[in-house]
Amino acid sequence: MQEEEIIAGLRGQDRKTVEYLYEKYSRALFAVICRIISDQDIAEEVFHDAFIKITRKINSYDESKGRLYTWMANICRNSAIDKLRSKEISQSGKTNTIDDFVYGLESQSGTQEHVDGIGVRELMSQLNEDQKFIIEYIYFKGYTHSEISEEFDIPLGTVKSRVRAALQVLKKNIDSI
Amino acid sequence: MNIQDYIESGKLELFLLGELGEREREEVLTLAKTYPEIQQELEALEEAMFAFDQATGKNPSQEIKKKIFASLEDEFKPEQPTSKESPTPSSGAAPSETKVVKISPWKSFAIAASLVAILTSAAAIYFAGKFYDTEEKFVALLQDQQVMADNLNQVKLQYEETDSRLDRLVAGEFKRVEMKGESFPMQKDAKVDVFWDSNAQEVFVAVNRLNSLSAEFDYQLWAIGKDGPVGIGLVNPGEKFTLQQMQAVAEAGAFAITIEPKGGSKSPTLDKLVVLGEVVA
Numbered sequence: 001m002q003e004e005e006i007i008a009g010l011r012g013q014d015r016k017t018v019e020y021l022y023e024k025y026s027r028a029l030f031a032v033i034c035r036i037i038s039d040q041d042i043a044e045e046v047f048h049d050a051f052i053k054i055t056r057k058i059n060s061y062d063e064s065k066g067r068l069y070t071w072m073a074n075i076c077r078n079s080a081i082d083k084l085r086s087k088e089i090s091q092s093g094k095t096n097t098i099d100d101f102v103y104g105l106e107s108q109s110g111t112q113e114h115v116d117g118i119g120v121r122e123l124m125s126q127l128n129e130d131q132k133f134i135i136e137y138i139y140f141k142g143y144t145h146s147e148i149s150e151e152f153d154i155p156l157g158t159v160k161s162r163v164r165a166a167l168q169v170l171k172k173n174i175d176s177i
Numbered sequence: 178m179n180i181q182d183y184i185e186s187g188k189l190e191l192f193l194l195g196e197l198g199e200r201e202r203e204e205v206l207t208l209a210k211t212y213p214e215i216q217q218e219l220e221a222l223e224e225a226m227f228a229f230d231q232a233t234g235k236n237p238s239q240e241i242k243k244k245i246f247a248s249l250e251d252e253f254k255p256e257q258p259t260s261k262e263s264p265t266p267s268s269g270a271a272p273s274e275t276k277v278v279k280i281s282p283w284k285s286f287a288i289a290a291s292l293v294a295i296l297t298s299a300a301a302i303y304f305a306g307k308f309y310d311t312e313e314k315f316v317a318l319l320q321d322q323q324v325m326a327d328n329l330n331q332v333k334l335q336y337e338e339t340d341s342r343l344d345r346l347v348a349g350e351f352k353r354v355e356m357k358g359e360s361f362p363m364q365k366d367a368k369v370d371v372f373w374d375s376n377a378q379e380v381f382v383a384v385n386r387l388n389s390l391s392a393e394f395d396y397q398l399w400a401i402g403k404d405g406p407v408g409i410g411l412v413n414p415g416e417k418f419t420l421q422q423m424q425a426v427a428e429a430g431a432f433a434i435t436i437e438p439k440g441g442s443k444s445p446t447l448d449k450l451v452v453l454g455e456v457v458a
Contacts (some may be wrong), residue, residue, distance in 0.1 A: 031234025160187030
């Protein structure tokens with residue numbers, strides 16, 4: 001199904017299209033949420049709400065403002081961040097040192113399962129320390145670039161270029177996993 | 178402007194992460210329309226992000242999928258009849274068959290979904306009721322606990338007071354003066370003890386038997402010395418067999434209790450004398 005067909009089907013409230021959307025994107029969208037929320041049950045709850053929001057808000061989606069996946073991923077990402085902040089676990093999360101976090105990656109249940117095994121660890125190992133740090137904070141902890149800049153005293157421009165560099169590396173290596 | 182520099186700036190990534198403000202978003206969109214390189218880069222980056230998400234993720238559980246589709250069930254449009262029915266059924270058996278087909282599954286799903294909804298609401302109401310019950314009980318328990326804590330505090334204070342009085346009683350040189358009501362008309366069987374340490378000038382009263390009074394009267398204790406009776410405090414008839422401390426007295430030949438108007442009087446009302454006891458030298 002082409003993107004236009006999916007969008008048209010979603011707007012027509014067509015069951016088959018929603019099923020197709022689910023098959024194609026649920027894994028990736030769920031991953032976006034799981035990076036930010038480590039608790040499996042809460043992550044699924046957020047995913048449930050976010051997916052329903054996607055199908056209901058499809059009429060407010062504007063193709064000229066970005067592609068479908070980006071729009072959906074942002075809904076999931078924002079829902080997860082909202083949940084995280086509403087639970088007030090973000091505060092404790094954000095005071096963790098990087099070491100705690102990297103160490104936490106190994107030990108926290110849930111995160112390890114999908115970080116391990118699929119070769120993402122190898123993928124992440126392609127990044128240098130700075131890039132890894134940025135990816136961990138933006139992808140795994142739900143920070144915005146300006147929050148990183150403020151909290152770790154890194155100039156905004158540097159944060160931006162590191163995000164860029166990290167994603168370039170991931171882009172190049174994504175096919176190898 | 179240099180397209181490559183713009184691409185390198187990292188703005189496109191932030192655009193995809195939803196982190197740009199309205200103005201910068203518009204800027205990226207406009208430029209993407211103008212410069213195909215930027216559009217291509219955006220698409221490639223989105224592909225990479227999707228691939229990254231797909232690779233790092235795991236599938237959500239089957240239960241959550243069921244839940245999502247159950248939640249959406251009512252919103253799906255019934256499917257268009259796609260089968261091209263033959264316009265002229267050749268045999269008479271067809272109509273009854275088509276009827277069976279027409280009770281399409283979405284109806285039973287809808288019924289099932291509304292049943293689930295009704296059951297869920299009932300359960301929600303039931304549990305809400307339970308919750309409020311439990312909360313009320315909890316609040317009541319908290320109040321009980323507060324009352325008990327207050328009582329305990331009072332008892333503790335009383336105990337400490339009594340303990341310190343007992344200490345003083347044991348340590349001091351107290352004389353016991355028995356006051357009796359036998360020779361007076363008021364309360365024949367009244368009996369109150371005074372404990373007096375003339376050196377320390379301390380006086381305690383212990384009620385043994387004393388009738389209670391109506392609210393407008395008090396018992397008043399008098400120390401009778403050379404200068405006549407001196408009021409040294411009000412006696413509480415309710416506090417039996419405990420030591421009630423009175424005002425200091427240095428010199429007295431006898432102690433007596435009279436009934437006085439609430440708050441006590443300057444001089445005793447002698448016709449309401451209840452008990453009297455002389456100090457044994």
